[in-house]
Amino acid sequence: MIAILGGSGLDRWPQLGALVPKTIDTPYGAPAAPLLCGAVEGVPACFLPRHGAGHSLPPHRINYRANLWALKAAGARAIVAVATVGSIPTHIAPGALVLPDQIVDYTHGREATFFDGADGRVEHVEFTEPYDPALRAALRDAATAVGIALVDGATYAATQGPRLETRAEIDRLERDGCHIVGMTGMPEAALARELGLPYVCLAVVANRAAGRGAIGLLTEIEQHLAAGIDAAQRLLLAALPRLAVCR
Numbered sequence: 001m002i003a004i005l006g007g008s009g010l011d012r013w014p015q016l017g018a019l020v021p022k023t024i025d026t027p028y029g030a031p032a033a034p035l036l037c038g039a040v041e042g043v044p045a046c047f048l049p050r051h052g053a054g055h056s057l058p059p060h061r062i063n064y065r066a067n068l069w070a071l072k073a074a075g076a077r078a079i080v081a082v083a084t085v086g087s088i089p090t091h092i093a094p095g096a097l098v099l100p101d102q103i104v105d106y107t108h109g110r111e112a113t114f115f116d117g118a119d120g121r122v123e124h125v126e127f128t129e130p131y132d133p134a135l136r137a138a139l140r141d142a143a144t145a146v147g148i149a150l151v152d153g154a155t156y157a158a159t160q161g162p163r164l165e166t167r168a169e170i171d172r173l174e175r176d177g178c179h180i181v182g183m184t185g186m187p188e189a190a191l192a193r194e195l196g197l198p199y200v201c202l203a204v205v206a207n208r209a210a211g212r213g214a215i216g217l218l219t220e221i222e223q224h225l226a227a228g229i230d231a232a233q234r235l236l237l238a239a240l241p242r243l244a245v246c247r
């Protein structure tokens with residue numbers, strides 16, 4: 001089963017209306033919402049809005065461990081995380097879809113591991129390549145097949161939020177080699193790895209990052225988010241059969 005984690009602008013997905021809500025509890029508490037499970041385009045799938053059904057959870061308050069655990073408990077074998085981001089270099093414009101291949105974690109104070117030593121065990125996971133190459137290829141191939149533009153390869157900076165960044169912070173992220181910036185990429189990607197769940201991020205660029213655009217960030221997000229999310233949904237529907245094959 002392919003799990004889709006929805007982000008800002010993707011709290012609900014009416015085309016997936018036939019899916020059945022599944023309430024799941026976890027050792028870490030409840031996930032953000034009941035999972036919507038069923039078949040999409042003939043592929044077993046489930047959908048979970050990471051901020052809650054009414055977008056009530058800010059990025060630092062999301063229970064990432066409960067979300068990931070619930071998806072695994074429901075039978076997920078792969079995770080596609082849709083994430084809204086700002087872009088740092090000029091060649092990535094608002095409205096673009098991006099398939100990051102690396103991530104830098106600037107978050108703090110979040111429950112970031114299942115291996116917190118509480119059971120007396122110390123475990124480390126490899127995280128050299130945080131995003132699953134086969135899932136990335138499936139999304140890339142689907143984008144080519146249906147003619148949706150996709151920026152292939154980028155480094156995602158995961159910031160704490162909920163405020164947006166300062167210009168100097170974005171300058172620093174650029175010096176660090178980051179191309180896109182969002183608030184939910186971590187610890188989500190690492191927790192998926194700890195659970196052995198292949199994970200890919202489909203980033204929707206809503207705005208130019210702080211200090212990089214000509215208009216206010218919130219205005220820009222308002223202008224571009226809906227079209228970007230629409231393209232992401234079309235891409236995901238086209239990609240589901242390919243995603244299912246690689247898992």
Ligand code: HPA
Pocket residue numbers: 084085086087159164165181182183206207208209210217
């Ligand atoms: N910064 C951080 N997170 C974001 C942004 C941004 O500019 N845009 C959308 N999510």
